[in-house]
Amino acid sequence: MKYSIGIPAFKGRYLNDCIDSILSQTFKDFELIVVNDCSPDGIHEIVKGFKDPRINYYENEVNIGAENVIDNWNKCLSFAQGDFFVLMGDDDKLAPDYLREFDKLIDKYPDLDVFHCRIRIINENSEEIELSTICPEYEDTDNYILNCLEGRSEQFISDFVYRKSTLVSNGGFYKLPLAWSSDYISAFIASGNKGIAYTSSPVFFYRKHQSNITSTSSLELKRIAIIGMENWLEKYLNSSKKTFQPLTVAFKKFEKENKEAFIRQMIGRSRLNGLYLCIVKRKLFKIYVVNFISLLYNMWLKN
Numbered sequence: 001m002k003y004s005i006g007i008p009a010f011k012g013r014y015l016n017d018c019i020d021s022i023l024s025q026t027f028k029d030f031e032l033i034v035v036n037d038c039s040p041d042g043i044h045e046i047v048k049g050f051k052d053p054r055i056n057y058y059e060n061e062v063n064i065g066a067e068n069v070i071d072n073w074n075k076c077l078s079f080a081q082g083d084f085f086v087l088m089g090d091d092d093k094l095a096p097d098y099l100r101e102f103d104k105l106i107d108k109y110p111d112l113d114v115f116h117c118r119i120r121i122i123n124e125n126s127e128e129i130e131l132s133t134i135c136p137e138y139e140d141t142d143n144y145i146l147n148c149l150e151g152r153s154e155q156f157i158s159d160f161v162y163r164k165s166t167l168v169s170n171g172g173f174y175k176l177p178l179a180w181s182s183d184y185i186s187a188f189i190a191s192g193n194k195g196i197a198y199t200s201s202p203v204f205f206y207r208k209h210q211s212n213i214t215s216t217s218s219l220e221l222k223r224i225a226i227i228g229m230e231n232w233l234e235k236y237l238n239s240s241k242k243t244f245q246p247l248t249v250a251f252k253k254f255e256k257e258n259k260e261a262f263i264r265q266m267i268g269r270s271r272l273n274g275l276y277l278c279i280v281k282r283k284l285f286k287i288y289v290v291n292f293i294s295l296l297y298n299m300w301l302k303n
Contacts, residue, residue, distance in 0.1 A: 003030035003099055004164065005086045006076025008069065012041025014091035014207060016049070017126070021205075022088065023052055027099035031056060033079045037072050038063035067221060069179045073157075074172035077164070085164040087157050087173070093126075094158075095203040102161045102199065109138065109197040113166040114190040117159050118202040124209045135198045141191040142244045145233070148184055149250040157183040159204040166190050174232070178218075180225035185232050219269065220277075223262045223285050230255055230286075259287050260295045 005022055009015060022032055032052075036043040036059045047057050056079060064072045073087055084106070088094070098117075105115050121130035132154040135147065147153040160183070167173070167190065174185040187196065233251055262285065266274035278287055 001029060001031055001082040002103070003027075003084050003086060003161075004033060004080035004082035005030055005088050006033040006035065006073075006080060007088045007090050008035050008037060008072035008076050009043045009047075009090045010037045010039045010041070011090050012039060012043055012046055014093075015041075015043065015046050017093055018088065018090055019047070019050055019055075021093040021095075023050065023054070024096050025094065025099045026096050027103055030054065030099060031081060033076050034058070035060065035072055035076050035079070037065075067177050068175075070173050070175040070182055073179065073182075074175075077167060077172050080164055083164060085162050085167055086160070089156070089158050089206070091207045091209070092156075092158050093122075093205040093207070095201075095205070097201070098203040101201045101203050105197050105199045106161070112194050112197050113163040113192065114187055114196050115161045116155065116187070116196060116198045117204050118198075118200050119154060119156065119159050120202045120205045122205050122207050124207070126205075126207075129208065131202060134200050137200070138195060138197050140195040141188065141193065142247055144191055144196050145188055145236075146244075146247045146250050148188075149233075149247070149254045155183055155187070156204075156206050158206070160187060162186075162190055166192075176225040176228045177221040178225060180222050181229040182225075185229055188232075188236070219262065219265050220281075220285075226258050226262075227286050230258070256291070256294070259285075259291045263287065263291065263295055 007018065019032070032055045034043070034047050034055065034057050036057070038060055044057070044059070047055060058079065060072070060075070076087060077085060101117065102115055116135070118134060119132040120128050121132070123129050133152060135153050139147065144153065170189050174182050174189060176182045176185070237248055237251060263278050266278050268274070278285065282288070
């Protein structure tokens with residue numbers, strides 16, 4: 001079997017459209033794995049409505065939850081039989097030629113382990129509201145990470161196809177709270193010393209709405225996840241045998257901007273209490289006096 005597509009399912013609202021978009025692929029050699037994370041939304045009934053032998057359905061005995069959602073991602077991976085793996089959001093959609101476009105890309109770059117596509121961003125009514133920027137067809141890992149840190153490479157998770165054996169050998173998807181930034185680190189690791197390939201065909205539809213983890217999750221947990229990403233990047237830079245100065249510069253700027261953005265968001269959410277939490281938990285959040293000074297200075301300049 002060529003492809004395994006896994007859905008760690010909890011939200012039922014768009015799941016029917018999600019599954020229908022997968023089963024409508026023009027490339028037919030795939031299986032669909034659905035893992036129900038003890039959802040109250042009747043996931044089993046939705047899946048049961050599709051009479052397709054390619055669907056394999058599983059249920060968790062206990063709810064894993066959003067904070068540890070990576071565990072459900074990796075559970076989907078554990079059931080996969082295909083050579084390549086796609087992790088699908090339960091509210092997103094694939095274009096009919098998603099697998100076919102990736103198959104062409106894999107044929108062109110057979111030695112790589114991770115592949116990416118352009119993204120159409122849709123709203124709750126499936127109306128297109130954004131289109132991601134175009135990336136180079138091939139990037140080595142350093143340049144790929146650089147473009148991510150500098151905001152030129154937008155990504156989620158279902159816009160990637162991974163070689164399953166590489167994911168498994170790396171221990172699965174990289175675990176961070178809320179899976180925040182896990183898609184980035186997982187792709188960086190899978191790129192290894194080979195790099196990443198990209199198709200400019202926008203064959204993935206990411207649905208942006210208020211119940212996304214991206215929209216609703218805790219600022220503190222997001223900060224902890226970002227710190228996890230920063231720690232990985234720091235180790236990557238320190239262990240690299242070659243010095244790629246633009247990446248080092250971009251990383252330092254990324255660190256600084258994320259710290260200041262977190263302070264600003266905490267103050268915006270609960271004002272003095274938010275500032276107080278940033279100060280008393282500054283070691284946990286890896287915030288330093290210079291970050292407070294820099295933020296206040298920038299705010300003063302803008303005023």
